[in-house]
Amino acid sequence: MYIVPSSTAYNVSRRLANILSCSVSGVIRKRFPDNEMYLRIEEDLKDEDVILIGNTRSDSDIIEYLLLLNAIREEGPKSLTAVIPYFGYARQHMRYNNGEPISSKVFAQAVSQYADMIISVELHDNQTINYASVPFINLKIIDPIYEYFKSKKIDYVISPDDGGYDRAKIIASKLKVPAYYIDKKRIDATTVKMEPPDLDYSDKNILLLDDMISTGGTIIKATQMMRDRRAAKIYACAIHGVFAMESNIKIEKYVNELTVTDTIETKYSNITVSDTIARAL
Ligand code: R5P
Numbered sequence: 001m002y003i004v005p006s007s008t009a010y011n012v013s014r015r016l017a018n019i020l021s022c023s024v025s026g027v028i029r030k031r032f033p034d035n036e037m038y039l040r041i042e043e044d045l046k047d048e049d050v051i052l053i054g055n056t057r058s059d060s061d062i063i064e065y066l067l068l069l070n071a072i073r074e075e076g077p078k079s080l081t082a083v084i085p086y087f088g089y090a091r092q093h094m095r096y097n098n099g100e101p102i103s104s105k106v107f108a109q110a111v112s113q114y115a116d117m118i119i120s121v122e123l124h125d126n127q128t129i130n131y132a133s134v135p136f137i138n139l140k141i142i143d144p145i146y147e148y149f150k151s152k153k154i155d156y157v158i159s160p161d162d163g164g165y166d167r168a169k170i171i172a173s174k175l176k177v178p179a180y181y182i183d184k185k186r187i188d189a190t191t192v193k194m195e196p197p198d199l200d201y202s203d204k205n206i207l208l209l210d211d212m213i214s215t216g217g218t219i220i221k222a223t224q225m226m227r228d229r230r231a232a233k234i235y236a237c238a239i240h241g242v243f244a245m246e247s248n249i250k251i252e253k254y255v256n257e258l259t260v261t262d263t264i265e266t267k268y269s270n271i272t273v274s275d276t277i278a279r280a281l
Contacts, residue, residue, distance in 0.1 A: 001020065001022040001023075001049040002022060002048050002049075002050050002051070003017050003023070003024045003025065003050075003053060004024075004025045004027065004041055004045075004052045004053070005024055005025075005054065006052070006053065006054025006055070006061065007027075007061075007064060008054045008055045008057065008061050008265070009053040009054045009055060009085065010265070011265050012053060012262050012263075012273065012274050012277075015262075015274035016051070016053065016274045019278040020278055025043040026042035026043070027039060027068070028042060037063055037064060039067050041071050045077045046076045047077065048078055049077070049078050049081075050075075050078075051080075051081045052068055052082055052083065053083040053085070054083075054084065055086035055264060056089065057088045062088070062107065065084070066110060066111075069082065069111065069115065070114060072114070073114045080115050080116055081115060081116060081118075082114070082119070083118075083119045084111070084119070084120045085120065085121045085261075085262070085264070085273055085277070086120075086240050086264050087120045087121075087123050087124075087128065089103040089106075089107055090103075090123050091104075091124050092104060093124065093127045093128050094125075104125075104128040105128070108128055108131035108136070109131055109132070109133070111132065112132045112134045115134055116134060117135045118132055118135070118137070119136075119277060119280055120139070121138075121139045121141060121263050121273050121276070121277070122138070122140060122141060122211050123138045139273070139280055140167070140170075141239055141261055141271070141273055142170055143276070144261070144271045144272060144275065144276065146171055146174040146175065148237075148259065149175060149207060149235065150175065152235065153205050154175055154205050155177055155204040155205050156179070156180060156204060157169075157177060157179045157206075157209055158179070158180045158181065158196075158222070159179070159182070159209055160182050160194070160219065160222045161181060161182060161210075161218070163211075164211055167209060168180070171207070171209060182194050182195065182196050182222055182225075183195040183197075184218065194218075196225045199229075201229035201231040202230045202231075203231075203232045205231075205233040205235070206226055206231050206233070207235045208222050208226075208234060208237065209237050210236075210239075211239050211240065212238050212240035212242050213236070213238040213240070213241055213242060213243060213248075213260065214243070214244045214247070215244050215245060216244075216247030216250055216251045217247075219236050219238075219251055220250065223236065223254045224254065227254075233256040233257075234254070234255045234257075235255070235256060235259065236251065236255040236257070236258050236259070237259045237271075238260050238261075239260065239263060239273075240260065240261070240263050241260030241264050241269065259271060262274070
C-alpha cells in the first residue's frame with residue numbers, strides 16, 4: 001500500500017502512513033517554462049493499493065489532484081482511493097441562479113472517473129455525495145474534537161447556525177454540557193444577521209463549533225455577542241480552517257483559542273483527522 005500526497009496534505013499523509021504502516025510516495029514537482037504543472041510519482045504503483053490524499057481548496061490544488069489521479073491510474077494500481085479531507089467548491093452544490101455551474105458536481109464526477117472510492121471529511125452539503133458514481137464516504141470528526149476539549153472547562157457548546165447544531169449536540173453530550181445554536185441568516189458573502197440563544201453567559205466558557213471558518217465573519221460576530229453578554233473564555237473550533245483573506249489574524253484578536261483540524265494544514269491544526277480516515281479505509 002502506498003500513500004501519494006498532494007502538496008496540500010503532507011502532514012496528514014505522514015500521520016496516516018504511520019497509522020497504516022505504509023509508505024508515502026515521493027512526487028517530483030516542477031513547473032514547465034509556461035508555468036504549467038509537471039508531476040511525476042516516484043514509486044512503481046502497479047498492482048498496489050494506492051491512497052491519494054489532498055484537498056481541493058484552490059484551483060491549482062484541483063489541477064494537481066486531477067493530474068495525480070491520472071498519473072496513479074495510468075500505473076495500473078490494484079485500487080485507488082481518493083481521500084479529499086477538504087472538498088473545496090462544495091458550497092456551490094446546487095444552482096442558486098440560472099447560468100451557474102454545480103461546482104461540486106464537476107469535481108465529484110471528475111474524481112469518479114479515476115477513483116474506486118472517495119473519502120472526504122465533513123462536506124459542506126451531503127448533496128455532493130450524490131454526484132459521484134463511486135462509493136463516497138463523508139466522515140464526521142467527533143472523538144478527536146472531544147479528546148482535545150475534554151480537559152478544558154467548557155460550559156456550553158454553541159453552533160453559529162442551526163446547520164451545525166447536530167455536531168454541537170454530539171460533542172456537548174460527550175462533554176456533558178448543553179448545546180445551543182445561533183439563529184443565523186446570511187445576507188451576502190460577508191454579512192450575516194445573528195440572534196444568539198437566550199442564556200446566562202456570565203463567566204461561562206463557550207466552545208463555538210462550526211464546520212468551517214472562511215472570512216471569519218461568523219465566528220467574530222458570535223464571539224462579540226457572547227463577550228457583550230459577559231462570557232468568560234471563547235474557544236473557537238472548526239473542522240476546516242479556510243481562513244480566507246488571512247482572517248485568522250483578525251480572529252485571534254477576538255477569541256481565547258482558535259483550533260481547527262488538519263484537513264487544511266495550518267498553524268491552528270491541533271486536531272488530526274488521520275485516525276478517523278484510517279478507520280474508514
Ligand atoms: C455556514 O454555513 C458555515 O457553517 C460557516 O459558518 C461559514 O461558512 C463560515 O464562513 P465565514 O467564516 O466566512 O463567516
